[in-house]
Amino acid sequence: MENNSNIKTYKKYIKYLSVFFIIFFLGLFTERFDLDNKLSSIFKDSLDSISRFLYSFTSKEKIFINIEPKHYDKILKTRELSLKKNKLTEDLQDWVPAQLTNKDNFHNIRIRLKGVFADHWEDSVQWSFKIKVNNDSKSVFGLRRFVIQPPKTLSYLYEWLFMKALEKEKLISLGAKYLDVIINGNSRGAYILQGQVSEELIKNNNRVQGPVIGFSQNLWIKEQINSEKLSAIGAAPSLNGVEDSFWRAKIEPVQFSDEQIGTEQEAYLKKAIYLLESFRNGTLKSSQVFDTDQLAKVMVLRAIIGSSEFDWLDTKFYFNPITSLLEPISKETHVDLNLNFEKYYFSWWIDSSNIAPHYIKNTNFFIDTLYKDKNFYRKYLSELDRLSKKKYYEELIQENLKDFNKYKRILNQNYPTKKIFSMKHLEINRTRIQDFLNPVQGLNVYFVDYKDNFLVLDVSNLQRLPIEIQGIEFDNKYKVYRKEPILIHGQKPFTPLKRNIIKIDCRHMEKCKKLTIDEQKIIFKILGQEEERKAEISKHYYESK
16 A cells, blocks of 8 residues: 555656646747747737638628639749748739729729738738739729738728828828728738829829839849848848948839820929939939928828838829929838837937937938938928927827728727727827927037127037027027028937037127126027027137147
8 A cells, every 4th residue: 555655656746747847848948939929929810810700701891803723823923932032023023814893893903912021921811912903994992003901011000091191281192991802702801902103093182194203122122132142141241232222223213104205294204303313412402302391291290100211212202294393102101019119219200310229220311311401301390390289190080080990990800919009109209209399408508709799609509400590688688680590400319519619790799798698598499490499608618729
């Protein structure tokens, strides 16, 4: 009996010990291979897939696409090659014929995979597509060219909201709507349908016919692939890297047919390319090339919605034959709610400086070139202040509440485990922008000299935005303004302060002397802002040899 008892106890200890080692090694493997996050991701993706399957039974708006097996096989082959290359390159972008049905309306179309990066086609079910409607068929939702994409590739609900903002401000909008996509009888779940550049889209936005141009992505994609190859073998990045692709990219027309060669439209195209190239090489200013009212609004709308970038590769430009200026066509908000937006933010809307690891590492030369035109920068910052003072997007949601609630419900049904929208995110963006436009930092101002009726001062700007010195205020509140404000550039992060020697015509000779100068104040404004600010003048000045 005693032996049996010992055996049972021994087995019991062996059992407990085995369980302990199993848990211990599972813990090691989980930590080593990040299994807990991977399992969580698999579980969430599975739940989303089930939800999309159930959504297909209740969805009200659908489009059906039928692709013959031999043509569908071409799409599968393209996807397979793209997965191997980790990019969908131009040589793989083959169109195939198909039929699209929407509410008993039949359309002959051509279709192909869309998206350079794998997030557009790496999922087992949801892939992005470009679609062209054949000339023998009517347009679809008023469009002859459009894309259908998984909402996750266009920031879920944010893309629709951004397009509504563009419409409200009478800017060029590609539009957006969410519907169920069924391909060869199988539901792919909710997709976002968005227009692409075409004559119909230009007319839908109440513009006259004119060419659309943009910076080509082809060289940038090739450079990306080459850089990845070098990285894979442990080599340093290519000396011909992607960091300054902006200067090398071709400027090309979008959807410009051979039939337009020799016509008025070709003359417009030449003028459009000349304008954009002259902007890039610095011979023309932003305000000489772009419709700056529209460009400023587009950038502000992206800033206050929380876009991570204003990408020169994604932005196209419509040449308006009436104004002879370029108008931006903006898309892809690039809002990432997985990033801790309470802590992190992107600063392209301030300047082109990159000051934190989560920022895009490349200098945004496009933004940098735009902001060099201080007239445009002033207009942009003024618009940024105006629209961020109010809860712009919250008001826009209320104006479109029915559609907002409908689309939010659709996306929640398709992605129950994902963050698709956040009102808090909008408010944090707005508050952050307003805080930046109203900084606690101002100016350091030192007395240098008073001679021949001129007050000489040493001024350093302490914050990132440019300021304009307006004049001087005396201790009796009397103010003397300069005929032209003095512009002082913003302070670049993590760099020494720049000293600026300025002169002010000072009629009050006694009050401008060193003895009483600390009773006076310099009047200045942050570029583009209406509020006058003041900075004290220090009489104690250190002058280097």
